[in-house]
Amino acid sequence: MQAVRIHRFGGPEVMAIEEIDRPIPSANEVLIKVFAASVNPVDGKMREGKYPVVTEKDLPYVLGRDVSGQIAAAGDDVSSFLIGDEVFAFLSPEHGGYEEFVLARADEVAIMPKSLDAVGAAAVPLAGITAWQGLFDHGGLLQGQRVLIHGGAGGVGHLAIQFAKAKGAWVATTVSAADKEFVSDLGADQMIDYKSEKFENLIEPVDLVFDLIGGETQERSFNVVKPGGALISTLQEPDKARAAERDIRVGRYTAQPNGAQLQQIADLIDESKVKVVIASTFELREAAKAQAALKENHIRGKVVLKVVD
Ligand SMILES: NC(=O)c1ccc[n+]([C@@H]2O[C@H](COP(=O)([O-])OP(=O)(O)OC[C@H]3O[C@@H](n4cnc5c(N)ncnc54)[C@H](OP(=O)(O)O)[C@@H]3O)[C@@H](O)[C@H]2O)c1
Numbered sequence: 001m002q003a004v005r006i007h008r009f010g011g012p013e014v015m016a017i018e019e020i021d022r023p024i025p026s027a028n029e030v031l032i033k034v035f036a037a038s039v040n041p042v043d044g045k046m047r048e049g050k051y052p053v054v055t056e057k058d059l060p061y062v063l064g065r066d067v068s069g070q071i072a073a074a075g076d077d078v079s080s081f082l083i084g085d086e087v088f089a090f091l092s093p094e095h096g097g098y099e100e101f102v103l104a105r106a107d108e109v110a111i112m113p114k115s116l117d118a119v120g121a122a123a124v125p126l127a128g129i130t131a132w133q134g135l136f137d138h139g140g141l142l143q144g145q146r147v148l149i150h151g152g153a154g155g156v157g158h159l160a161i162q163f164a165k166a167k168g169a170w171v172a173t174t175v176s177a178a179d180k181e182f183v184s185d186l187g188a189d190q191m192i193d194y195k196s197e198k199f200e201n202l203i204e205p206v207d208l209v210f211d212l213i214g215g216e217t218q219e220r221s222f223n224v225v226k227p228g229g230a231l232i233s234t235l236q237e238p239d240k241a242r243a244a245e246r247d248i249r250v251g252r253y254t255a256q257p258n259g260a261q262l263q264q265i266a267d268l269i270d271e272s273k274v275k276v277v278i279a280s281t282f283e284l285r286e287a288a289k290a291q292a293a294l295k296e297n298h299i300r301g302k303v304v305l306k307v308v309d
Helices: 041-047 118-122 125-138 155-167 177-185 215-224 240-246 259-270 284-296
Strands: 002-006 015-019 029-039 066-074 086-090 101-105 109-111 146-150 170-175 190-193 206-211 225-233 249-252 278-283 302-306
Touching: 002 284, 015 284, 029 086, 029 118, 029 125, 029 284, 041 284, 066 101, 066 118, 066 125, 086 118, 086 125, 086 259, 109 259, 118 278, 118 302, 125 155, 125 206, 125 225, 125 259, 146 155, 146 215, 155 170, 155 177, 155 259, 170 177, 177 190, 206 215, 215 225, 215 240, 225 240, 240 249, 278 284, 284 302
Parallel strands: 146 170, 146 206, 170 190, 206 225, 225 249, 278 302
Antiparallel strands: 002 015, 029 066, 029 101, 029 302, 066 086, 086 109
């Protein structure tokens, strides 16, 4: 089968499409015939050797963290899926998604939303679970509360806006001016242009800031969280001393694969409460071009690799 692998860390030139052996599932794993694989910012960090989970000893390494596809084989202990089931999954780091067949633990996998095609489904797992765990597991967001989402037009952000609205929360979000209408259509209640406006001057205090940007955006966010509220980041640990002074709960987390949560997300999509936006698609052999597009272009939604036609 074909896979996009790296043998050393570096720029896009270290990615090569290669023939490798098709893996065999162990007792609690399934083998997925991949239809499409999404491209996430972490893929570029792994390729550059800047993501601590993947080190020299893991090379050669197949990039990619989430896929849609079809169950091609299952281990002896797997009873939750049948051969031929159409599924999607956020993979553990030991298995890469930029390949024609991938192994996944059965508890990382969920049945694909019926209302999405393969490209749409591949776009969801990592971004969707990151949004879900940030808002609800770490952020504790409840119905009727107020949340500010930084980076609302990106892969994680555009899903986070819709999950928060489906929960019954009030949502503000920071985006580029050109994306205000886009996130308004997704349900955002207040849109702030991060380049020309200062969110801390424009919004009333919130229960939760969901930070997908970090840096000074995170630092300024302390000013808009209510006492007793939370500031949760996917990027860097917020200042704990400052948090204690203001009675704010803070945290930085790494999203974890979770098939049960993914199934809840699939249900919201099939109930038309969440739509998935695709920014662009590429062929598997264009993985380097796709990563460059995600890093350098203005992105609205998700970048996806089509592994089969
Ligand atoms: N910890 C974890 O488990 C985890 C999981 C997933 C993602 N992440 C991280 O979370 C971040 C977001 O991921 P993603 O997949 O959503 O990325 P993405 O698809 O690349 O989206 C980033 C978005 O942020 C916008 N943006 C850039 N600077 C901004 C600013 N100062 N204020 C507001 N918006 C801004 C961009 O808009 P413009 O194009 O208009 O600039 C773009 O829409 C990434 O850094 C990623 O590495 C971490």
